[in-house]
Amino acid sequence: MEATIALLLDTANFTLALLLVTLGLVVIFGLMNVINMAHGEFFLIGAYVVVAVSNATGSFWLGLLLAPAVLAVVGLLVEWLIIRHIYHRFIDTILATWGLSLVIKQGVVVLFGPGAQSVPNPIPAAVDVLGVQYPAYRLFIMALSAALALATYYLFFRTRLGLQIRGVIANRAMAASLGINTRRMDRATFAVGSALAGFAGAVMAPIMSVDPQMGVGFLIPSFLSVLVGGVNSLVGALIGSGVIGGATTIFSAGISQADAQILVFLLAMIIIRFLPNGITGGRK
Numbered sequence: 634m635e636a637t638i639a640l641l642l643d644t645a646n647f648t649l650a651l652l653l654v655t656l657g658l659v660v661i662f663g664l665m666n667v668i669n670m671a672h673g674e675f676f677l678i679g680a681y682v683v684v685a686v687s688n689a690t691g692s693f694w695l696g697l698l699l700a701p702a703v704l705a706v707v708g709l710l711v712e713w714l715i716i717r718h719i720y721h722r723f724i725d726t727i728l729a730t731w732g733l734s735l736v737i738k739q740g741v742v743v744l745f746g747p748g749a750q751s752v753p754n755p756i757p758a759a760v761d762v763l764g765v766q767y768p769a770y771r772l773f774i775m776a777l778s779a780a781l782a783l784a785t786y787y788l789f790f791r792t793r794l795g796l797q798i799r800g801v802i803a804n805r806a807m808a809a810s811l812g813i814n815t816r817r818m819d820r821a822t823f824a825v826g827s828a829l830a831g832f833a834g835a836v837m838a839p840i841m842s843v844d845p846q847m848g849v850g851f852l853i854p855s856f857l858s859v860l861v862g863g864v865n866s867l868v869g870a871l872i873g874s875g876v877i878g879g880a881t882t883i884f885s886a887g888i889s890q891a892d893a894q895i896l897v898f899l900l901a902m903i904i905i906r907f908l909p910n911g912i913t914g915g916r917k
Contacts, residue, residue, distance in 0.1 A: 708827025
């Protein structure tokens with residue numbers, strides 16, 4: 634019984650951690666139709682912001698607060714310098730952001746070295762959950778992920794800014810004719826998606842090895858989550874993360890991680906084959 638509860642907790646933990654990364658991706662990829670191959674590196678920068686701030690001040694929490702702000706600025710710069718020139722040019726977008734990802738990784742190597750960095754666990758205690766001692770910080774990640782998902786949904790579907798952003802995405806010409814500054818909405822959307830990725834990296838830093846390749850491990854599952862759940866749907870991000878995260882954890886409990894990843898890819902391919910628009914069918 635305890636083993637089952639522990640597996641369920643691990644499944645929920647990985648699913649919600651994956652959701653943190655997927656939220657930023659679904660904003661940039663799903664809502665803006667921008668294929669950002671550097672999304673994993675935005676996640677990476679968030680983790681290294683925590684490393685740098687923790688080393689300088691000894692405060693993880695300060696780094697956690699600064700990471701999304703830093704990535705919002707990075708997102709604004711990337712959108713202004715690169716993305717705005719290649720909207721709706723998918724191949725150019727892929728190549729440009731892939732090149733950016735290489736630049737970021739090499740920059741991290743130059744600044745921090747190729748080795749792994751570590752961040753002390755800010756909540757080292759364990760909590761009794763139905764007889765299972767479970768790390769308190771992982772429970773914190775789960776609660777924070779759920780809260781951030783609700784906040785993101787509220788931002789895009791219950792605020793004036795969200796309405797304007799969705800209007801630009803749906804029909805740019807019509808939105809512009811109504812007086813909406815479409816360029817500003819593009820920048821705001823990309824900045825929000827980047828900030829979410831950076832925040833995810835910062836939150837995950839204490840439970841991961843922080844190294845220049847860490848973003849890749851979440852980028853591919855995040856893309857699969859978006860495709861499986863529904864490209865244009867924030868609800869789909871939750872469902873897709875549940876399917877991919879749950880399958881990864883459950884398969885990994887019984888077989889090797891490499892075999893588990895193969896099965897997860899096969900599962901994703903089957904779902905996409907029969908549901909090309911994802912489980913939600915692209916509904917918001």
